Amino acid sequence: MHLQFEIEGGDFSAAGEASSEVKKTLKQLNIPPVLVRRIAVALYEAEVNVVAHAYRGVMEVDISGGGIYVKLKDKGPGIENIDRAMEEGFSTASDKVREMGFGAGMGLPNIKKNCDEMKLTSTPGVGTTLELTINF
C-alpha cells in the first residue's frame, strides 16, 4: 500500500495530520498497537520537523507485509551538521516551535529510538531527506 501526503512548512495547525492518517490506516490493518504507536510517534516527530524547519515537504509511505518504509523529503534550509542535529538537546528551532511544545532537540533522537532503521541526508540550502523503516 502506498500513501502520500503534502506537508506545508509553518502550518502548525495541520502538523500531525499525515501521521494521524497513517496511524488510522495501520490500525485498520490490525498492526499490533505497540508498533502502531512507535510508527505514529516517529512520523509525528518527523512531520513536526518539516513544519518547524522546512518550506514544504512530501511524506511517502509504503506498507507491506514485512513492515513500513517512510520517506520524508523536504525543501528547506537543510542541516549543516547531521551529527550535531542527532545530539539530544541540540536544536535550531524558533520560539514559535517551542511555544507548540517542541524544539528541545529531542525529535531526531526520539525518531531513532522508535525505528529499526533511520537514514538522514541533507544538502544545506536545498533540503533534507529522512528515511525510516519499522519492521512488523
Next chain:
Amino acid sequence: MNLNQIIGLCDGEILNETSDIKDFRTAFSSDLMSDVLRWHSDNMILITGLATIQTIRTAEVSGISCIVLARGKKVSDEMLELAKESDIAIITSPASMFEISGKLYENGIRPLY
C-alpha cells in the same frame, strides 16, 4: 482512578468526554511534547500547561485518552474538535501542574518511570 475521581481531585471541569473508560494508574506532567512522546503507558494521564492543538495531537499519536490542563488554560474550538474526533477527555483545572500532580499522587497515581 476514573475520570470523575480525577475531576474531583483537581477541582476540574470536563470539556470533552471519552468513551475510553479505563482505570488510570500513571501520569506524566510536562509542557514539552517531545518529552511526552518518549514515554508510554496505556492508562496514563497527561498533565500540562500547554494548551495548543499539538497537545491534543501528541495525546492522539501517543494513545493518551485523558488530558488535564492546568491553571485554567483556555481550549480553542479547534482543540475541542480534534479531541472529540480522537476520543480524548479534556479536563481543565484552576490548579497548577504541581498541585494537580501532588493531589493525584497522594491518591495513588504513580509516575511513569
